[in-house]
Amino acid sequence: MNAPHLPPLTPATLPVSDPGADWGEARRPARRIIPIASAKPAGHNRTQKKRIAFQLAFLALFVLAPVFDLFRYDLDAGHAWLFGMEWRLGLDDLVAGRISTLEAGWNVMFRLFLPIFVGGGAFLWVAWKWGRVYCGWLCPHFSVVETINKLMQRASGKPSVWVKDPLPPWKADGTPWRPDARWWGAVVPAAAFFAFLWAIVFLSYLLPPAEVYGNLFGGEFTRNQTLFLSAATIVLTLEFLFARHLFCRYVCAVGLFQSLAWINNRDAMVVGFQRKRAADCASCLPDRQSACDAACPMRLSPRNIKRLMFTCTQCAQCVEACEQSQRDNPQGPLLHWVSGEAARQNEAGFRSGKER
Secondary structure, three states: OOOOOOOOOOOOOOOOOOOOOOHHHHHOOOOOOOOOOOOOOOOOOHHHHHHHHHHHHHHHHHHHOOOOOOEEEEOOOOEEEEOOEEEOOOHHHHHOOOOOHHHHHHHHHHHHHHHHHHHHHHHHHHHHHHOOHHHHHOOHHHHHHHHHHHHHHHHHOOOOOOOOOOOOOEOOOOOEOOOOHHHHHHHHHHHHHHHHHHHHHHHHOOOOHHHHHHHHHHOOOOHHHHHHHHHHHHHHHHHHHHHHHHHHHHHOHHHHHHHHHHHOOOOOOEEEEOHHHHHHHHHOOHHHOOHHHHHOOOOOOOOOOHHHHOOOOOOOHHHHHHHHHOOOOOOOOOEEEEOOHHHHHHHHHHHHHHHO
């Protein structure tokens, strides 16, 4: 039996998916197309991870500083401790007649006022250049503010009981979310826990930490210690639940002086807004909602002028929310940290826009 005659393999007889493919292309194996998910923008969430690391480190320092005598005032001993050494003003020597009034004055100047002026000057210089970075990156109180904000937002859709309208039901990347009332079971215990922790820490700054923590673990506080801890815990719990933003914005002297230094430096770092691309904000979230406004823990509008951002803590949550919401925009986000001439131009753009 003769084998069937097969025509020669030529481009004309070779089955190919593309009639226009040449002989060389037909011989190549079919290529696999692997879909690639859209990547997050470079640096996404990196700043927040650094900021949280700084906050946790400073919180640990805040709690442990009196334990290791790094800084505290001992009411029992009548003097302060600094880096493990006794820090006295020398007034005991004046009372005992061992030094003159002039020497006592110099002691107070060099041991009290000079460190305060030098430390305060350095602190205000940092604020003058970069804003309230202590608040947004280190302050233990602001860490509690953000924690309670997130828990309360999960429970009610609002970061504070004083916010009238719920936040948009979408995350900055467009993922939908909705509140769950069961989270209220974590809000009040968290506020009470932080309040009691702060009360204990404050007491350890005034009394020997070994005594404070010994009484804590033994459950044998003195009457005065019990009164202090009870009053401080109640007041701080109420503050964490109802007045944490009000304290940061209107009461905290540390934040106020930082803001005053920052607001008077036109070259200081600010959150810059590309006003020419303001139309892109319409596609930020569904229903023309704003991701940056929802992200701000101080309830500010990040696209506003510097004067109205007086209490900005430079936490950069608005900047990263803008990065996420504009991740598919080839021109990138509209919010950036700017300083120097760019900060001046940013404010000039707001003024010119207002004049138009």
